[in-house]
């Protein structure tokens with residue numbers, strides 16, 4: 001009942017946006033399914049944010065509007081703040097869907113990871129107090145852990161709603177300057193398991209560098225929301241451990257090696273460790289810290305069968321995330 005009341009109230013009070021209100025700014029992205037611009041409003045009433053992002057999408061925009069509306073109602077904090085979506089028919093190219101969000105910030109996680117200073121460039125953004133630790137593994141781990149916790153938290157919100165994103169990757173994680181937290185963007189390839197929207201795969205929508213190995217996701221008959229591809233969300237951990245994986249080529253190579261090992265991370269490790277260079281060896285060393293909890297978390301998330309992967313919620317409860325407590329203790333001593 002509450003949902004009806006809310007929907008009714010919203011119907012009258014939620015600001016709407018029209019094509020003529022929108023003043024195009026810089027282009028932020030261009031994909032085969034649409035273009036993304038930073039935009040402002042021609043006349044700015046105080047009830048609307050001044051700084052926005054517009055996506056002009058193809059027919060897939062209809063699904064993206066659906067997903068964003070669901071997120072707005074069910075787990076607004078997981079994703080960029082969605083404002084409005086509508087069908088726009090005046091374009092020469094035929095009908096488009098226009099979607100508007102609040103402009104959350106300048107940088108995606110991918111942008112931040114490009115910096116040589118990563119993860120320290122993220123530290124001042126997300127940690128309230130400056131860390132008194134010397135630069136080194138412990139301090140880096142604490143930053144990575146905070147990024148991971150924010151990511152998994154957002155992902156768990158989506159999954160609890162029944163939405164599987166299917167394109168989680170650093171390019172689709174925006175740093176929200178207002179919330180001082182990472183948020184998920186780009187629900188263009190998402191599937192809604194509660195109602196079955198988009199659960200038939202559109203393979204071409206998925207990014208081969210990051211997509212989970214399975215082609216089909218579970219149907220609406222599934223009683224609970226599934227543990228969707230968490231594997232790729234783990235890239236901050238993987239990439240801190242293995243900076244070599246940050247380039248596209250080595251990521252593709254890693255995927256190929258993993259496939260050859262039947263997506264078994266343990267046998268992948270066995271195959272590469274004997275002839276590992278110093279960088280790879282340092283990576284394993286890092287994941288082996290504290291009795292190997294990092295490695296344990298990694299292997300429970302990167303699994304071929306979706307049912308065997310731990311969910312975002314379970315991952316959040318993993319001892320890996322107690323590390324902060326461990327660090328605080330060692331700091332006091």
Ligand code: ADP
Nearest residue numbers: 028029031036053080101102103104105171186
């Ligand atoms: P695409 O389908 O082109 O991948 P995205 O939704 O991922 O579209 O958006 C493309 C880019 O636009 C993102 O990588 C990000 O840099 C920027 N962007 C998207 N949404 C926002 C937002 N709400 N705030 C700030 N930047 C955004």
Ligand code: MG
Nearest residue numbers: 171172185186
């Ligand atoms: Mg994207």
